Amino acid sequence: MIRVDNLSKQFGGVRAIDNVSFVAQDQRVTALLGPNGAGKSTTLRVLAAVIRADSGTAEINGHEVHAAPDLVRASIGVMPHNSGVYARLSARENIRYFGRLQGLSGDALEERIERLMDQLEMRAFADRRTKGFSQGQKVKVALARALVHDPRHVLLDEPTNGLDVMATRALRDIVHGLRAAGCCVLFSSHIMQEVENLCDDVVIIAGGRVCYTGTLGNLRVVAGTADLEEAFMSLAGLTQVHP
């Protein structure tokens, strides 16, 4: 479980996030939804312990992120928004590198990589260097890299960016597989339609503030519209609600 309490962070006088609070449950997929610059990446970065919040707490599995950063880092899998794979290493080598950094080695690591190859259907390009990979292939490598140590918590920053329909569907299956395995999945997005098919719970964030937390179904009720895009727009304060 991921619990965020009154988290605030400034960058040179600009408030990136302002008293952000939400909970992401195990065995559920939670979407962090908001327009560009809303503070989604900042929130995920605090959770991954790469930046420190000015105030508030972030807990993963009951551990305060900055009190036990290495413990937290060992229990989360992080995928940044531009995949960030090493172009001169093969898909397999990319995954192996992060597995070693997570403390895995030998047969245990190789078996885990083999399982991920099957799970994410990456056999066809496993031993090619990632330079020239399609966006979908890169995302798979980055995802496998994030999952190599079998984390209970998975943070995905805009995972569907640049993916075509097939790749998006493949990603959806993977995410639902993680949920079925009991993981807590938190991902960020700015596209409502994606969220609809992917997640159970929604956290809408705009201008650094949380505007809504709750289930997808409840969102329509609160916003008073069946159209999810309309609901998102009105709750994020981006447009006036239609009369």
Place this chain on the structure above:
Amino acid sequence: MSAFVTVLVKECIDNLRDRRTLVSTFALSLLGPIILVGLMSFILDRALGEQDDAIPFSLVGAANAPALTAWLREQNYAITDIELPDGTDPRTLVTSGANDVVLIIPANFAKRFRAGQMTTFTIVYDSSRMGSASRRASQLERALNSYARAIGVLRLQVRGIDPQLIQPILVHELDVASSAERALAILSMVPYFILLVAFMGGFYLAIDTTTGEREHGSLEPLLSQPVSRASLVLGKIAATCVFALASLLLLLAGFYVGLPWVPLERIGLSLDVSFGNFLMIFVLMIPLIWFAGALLTVVASFARTYKEAQTYLSFLIMVPTLPILFTQLMGIEASLWMMLVPSLGQSLLIQGFLTNEAVSGLDLWCSVLSTSLLAALLTRTAIWIYSREQILG
């Protein structure tokens, strides 16, 4: 510790697959010895050749001046006797390509000589032609002038006149920049090349492992691994040092093989190019390579983009030359404090090793310890930079 090794191995493999990194790492250390050794051998061969070999030219009318011809032969001139058919333009002797320097002694020389009259000799050559024709023509002219002057002096002395009367000024040229000196100047570039390679060898790795990592978006997932920042940074600096060390090994091997080919002993210079000496130089350079790796990493970490890092680091690799230039320009004598300055100490010590001077143990330890201390400080700084969240840019 194992994370350190993981990062080190990954960065080495990753960069071994990059052609640009390989070229920039090994081009200088591969070509440096070839260029330096080749240049020195060429200059020395020419310089020594000038002294030994006879100077060739063609002579028309040798029979008109047998004494002069014999004297020229004694002066190490190689004379080819040729004929100038009546009525032909003497220029054609050279323009036809058959000869490049021709001296023409007129048939009436002996008669006019005896009568005490002046005779005009002609030297034909083509100054626009490549090669040594111009130089040989002026050498020949100088030789003839000194022969003429000697005869004139004798004639005056016979008549009881002091020869100094007709030569109020005697010019004596003293050219310090002999060819041998030029070869020595090139030799003094050997330590400079060794220093440069220490900085150049890790150039692209320092950028790729820091700015490159951030620019490709892989820094963030890397920093969210349960690994201490110290192991990450140490692994990256170590990879930079591994490449610099490999580059240095290649350069030293090149000099070890190449330098014995340069005929330095013929200009009275003894160079100690023993294996042990090169080993000492290598050991001496290890702290400097660590220093360079840490310095490059620190500076590259501040750059926002790959290009920016390249610009900073291009300036930075000139840094090792600055203390050397400074002391040379100021004409400061080597002293103990210089050993404390990274790159300056090493350059003086390498020069000492190569020219077989006694290198004091104190100097050696001062250089090694001071450079290591500064390298450790820079490494500490790099770890600190990576512990700040601003590193994500």
